[in-house]
Structure formats: C-alpha cells, structure tokens
Amino acid sequence: MADLVSALLFCLLAIPTSQHDGHRTRSGNDTALPKTFRGSVYKVNHTTQLPDQLHPDAAPQLYVDLDGPVTAYTKGVLSTWVIPSAYILAMLVGIPSNAYILAFLRVKLRSKSLSSVVLCLNLAFSDLLLLLSLALRVHYHLNANNWIFGEISCRVITALFYGNVYCSAQTIACISLKRYLAVVKPFLYRRMAKTTLAVGTCLVVWFLFGVAAVPELLVRQSYYITQLKKTMCHDVLPLEENSHSLLVPYRLMLFFLGFLLPFSICMFAHTAVVYHLRQSASDWRPYIRASTLVFIIFMVCFLPSGILHIAHYIHLFSSGDDRLYVYYRLAVCLCCFHSCLDPFLSMLLSKTADSELQFIGLHRSPQRSTVT
Template structure:
C-alpha cells in the first residue's frame, strides 16, 4: 500500500491540471440534467464563479436556495452536533481497540487464512476512524471546511473506500465460515493461505478503485448564500467530471454494499441451519455468530437503503432531501468499525474459533475445537 501513495498523488495533481484547463473552455448551463450522487445539488454562479481549483485559495462558488435541504442540513443540530459527537465516540473507542487487534492478534501457520482477514478488517476500520478527525472539526465548524481542497479529497476518498472495504472483508469472513461448515470437504482441499492473500489483494484493489475517482474531481465549494465552504456535501450538477461518476458510483454501491450484504445473509442463514441440524451443541457459537450478523445489519443496512433511495429520488425528480438522513445513517458505519474489535474478541472465545490473542505472558489460549 505504501507504493500506491506516490501514484495517487500524481493522479491527484494531474486531475487538477486537466480539470482546470477544461473549466476554462467549458460553458456552464444551469439547465443541465446531469446530477451528482451522495450530495446535495448546487448550481454554478456564472457571474462570480472563479473557475479555479486550488490556486489562489479562494474556492469556486455555488448558489443554493436558502429554503433547500442543504441550507437546513448545514445548520441543523444533527449536522453540527449529532454527527461529530458520534464520530468522536466511535474514534475514542475504535482507534485503541483496532490498534489492539493489530498488535495482539497472534499469527500462526494453521490459522493464517482467517487471522489475515481479521487483520485486514482491523486495518480498514482504523483508517476509516482516522479519516473522521478532520470531519469532526468540519461539522463543529458549521460544515465549513478550512483545510484545503487536497485534504478534502483525501478524507472523502478514504472514508468511502474504507466503508466498502470493511463490508467486503466481513463478507469474505462470512463466506469462509460458510465453506468451513457447509462444504467442509471442499474447504479442506482449498489452499487457504493463498486464497486469503488473494482475497485481501482484491479487496484493497477495489479500495483503490473506489478512491481514485474521488481524488480526481473537486470536492470543496464555497456556498455564497451560507458563507461556508462545504467538503463533498454540495457539488455542481452541470459539470461533466461529476456527472461522469454517476454510473461508476452506482457500480460501487452494488459491489461495495449489495453483494457483501447478500453474501452475509446467505452465509449466516446456511451456517445456522447446518449447525442446528448437527448433533453437537453449537448454541454458543450460533448465538455469537447471530449477534455479529445482527450488528452488521443494523450498522450497514440503514445507510445502504438510504444511499440507494437517494440515487432513485435524485434520478427521477432531482430530489436530494434524503441526503441529510443518509449522512446521519453513515455514522452507524463508524460505530461498526469500533465494535468490530470487540466482536472479534468475542468470536475468539468460542470453541469454533481459529482466532488467538497474545496474552500478557506471551502465550495464547488455544481453542478446544477448530472449525
């Protein structure tokens, strides 16, 4: 992942140059039908618009109606207090707990295939929580972004990339558990270590694919009537670089949420059914597995449903009123990132777990049975 940083920065600077050149020759149209998902709608002020991306520091301006949902959202208690306080709580709990997982989860040859997935999940959750630090200041500051365009792009890209990465990793863990329980003979023949490495590689490849487009378009604009600079929340509808991302982001919603969610539902139902038919007493593992599944559904389902509903309403009648509710629901994804370490430690205490933690004496407690 370290080698990707220079490449991402080069893409970022190239995109700034290309977008700057394109904006100087493009005629803006207030009646354009292009739209931007995941954000409120704004329109370009053709009289005051500077057409500049980063230098000088004055942000391009957008006009909004003071009665639009964006004006209500930026001044609401949910945006200026509930969301940032939720992020702070998730960070206070999640950052040290995920760091603990990365430090004390024991790597052993026989259980590498599952442990590497949990390490991957902890790393993704940690990056997601760290990306919220500047967003906290942004919301407390009345949704006014003061840290510049580059940091806005990076924070936006890291947040959405890690949300998808976490959901996909959880789906991979669920699928592995399904194979171990329902298809044990097939599971034993698999090269589990190689498969786990390739799984992590694919997940992080999709992470990069998710964040690169976010880095290549402008994310911060000055809202003239409100006197604030928003980060990702309000974007112009008529600019072609933004409208071109619509099909791409629809694909990300499908691959980053819908597919992982369906995999988790199918895998959990199949595992619970097959263990219930067994003569052994798997009730403790079933209870823990069900708790993990319920928390996953409660944290990811509201934001996923609102995200999809926002797309539909925006496409049909350019109605963006659901975006504010979606931003509140996204807080639940952050709470899942801070709960994952505790769920991981809870799973490690079941008899069917391959997870082991290094104790204070340096020796792990071995599970009685491996699944």
C-alpha cells in the same frame, strides 16, 4: 465631406468586429451565464466561478437554494452536533480497540489458523484507517460545515472514508464465506490453501478499495457556497457538469459491489451455517448466538446507509428531491460504529472457535473440521 464619409465607413466596419470580440469574451467568461446543477446533497440552482485573475486561490463557487434543505442541514443540530458526536464516540472506542487487535493478532501470525488471522488483521487495519479519517470530518462539522483544510485534504479524506467503508464490508463478507466453507463444505475446506487464498483475498479487497477511492481523488470535492459564505467538502457537488457526471453511475456501481454483494454473501452464509449447525446432533447454540449477533450488527450498521444511498439518487434524478441525503449522512455514522465494534466481535467469535467447537459435515462424517 470626404472625411465624414470615411469616418462613417470606418464605424460600420468596426461594429461587426466589436460584436464578435464581445461575444467571444462572454463565452470565455464562466460568470456570464450561471448554469443549473444538482448537487449530491442539495439541488444547486446556479453556479459560477470567479475569474482566476481576481481570486487565484479561491475555490469555485456554487449557488444553492436557500429555501431547500441545505440551510437547515448546515446550521442544524444534526450536522453540527449529532454527527460529529457520533464520530468522536466511534473514534474513542474504535481506534484503541483496533490498534489492540493489530498488536494482539501479530502474536498469532504463526498459529494454525493463519488464514483467519490474516483476514482479521486486514479488517482491523481497514477499520483503523476509516476511523482515523474521521478526525478532519469532526472539525468540519463542529466548524458549522466549513472546510478549511484545502482541496487536496478534502479529496483524500473523502476517498479514504468511502474506500474503507466498502473495504470493511467486503472483508466481513470474506470471513463469512470462509466460515460457510468450514461448516457446510468441510472436505473442500480442508483441501484449500487457506493462507494463500486469504492473502489473495486481501489483495483483491484492497484493489477494490483503490477502485472506490481513485475516482474521488480525481474530481474537485470542495466548493465555496456563496449564500452561506462557507466552503463545503463533498456535500455539494455539481453532478450535471461533465467533470462530475460520471460520479453517479460510479457510485451506483459501488453500491452493488461494495454493499449489495457483501450483504448478500453474509446473509446467505449465515443462513446456511445456522441451518447446518441445527441439523447436527451437537449443541452449537453458543456459536449460533455469536454468529447471529455478528450478522445482526452488520445488517443494522450497513443496511440503512445502503438503502438510503440508492434511494437518494433515485429521488434526486427522478424528481429533484434531495432531502434524503440528510438521513443518508446520519446512517453513515452507523457504518463507523461497525468499525469500532469489529474488534469486540472478532474476540467473541475467536472465543467460540477456541472452545474446541468442531463442525460436522452434512453427511456426518467421522472426520471433523475446526473453524479457524
């Protein structure tokens, strides 16, 4: 009888200990209670991570809603044919043309218009990096949106892509501002240390490139989508997790600094330049047409992606609607086409400037300033 009582007491004492241990084990296991996330592309219903001891090399898993747009996007013709075809076309045109511009402008480094050469070199180099970063993205889309190159390469490609898109837009804004000063403020323009300012401007642009790229390098970009049985790079992210939650305000900040501000500068500069040239007694129609063409192409290439970028996040966090991301990815292709068109636009503007077009100041001073 004494032995039976002792056994019962031992069992009663053991029950709280086993319950405490069991609770501790479940809370430490990431697969116990799947959480709900909103990805940057699609609404992610559940997420879980496989135990490290079972799959040490496996990417973390995300569960998605198969009734949402994720399945249609992954298997559809848009992401598996249209987008990679656009990237391939941009690379075939843009890589050799930007490489030619880099080689061509190196010859003019000792010319009088050194500041313009520096800015154009910066633009060509940024565009070339952007286009080169598309190679792995092309394979990713042609491989049914399945990333096979590992997490590090996914982070690097994502950072290079977004960093160089904003870098190109900011450089174009600097070139537009420079031409605005040459036309509207010719006396101030002549007194400026143009080459020093151009080099300093390029350094600031590349600093902003780092601001845009580094955060993308610090967070995981690739996740294994369980239902689709593939690893997706950057397209599905758990933005409600602490590790990714700051990406949303960060990307909205980039929208204002990397797109809205350069676009506003280009629009103001172009409008002011055209207005002042039309007030002149000389015929500036060739330059006005060239400048207008450059601005229209900039607007067509960057405006859709900028609008869809901000609209996507507004819809995502207001109503959970993430369908706009599909159209945003398509609009991003236009940014890549701008990178392959920049060399031809640079040559067009250089011809109009080299044809001895001289701009007259607002007060029609007898002194003239040449746009460089």
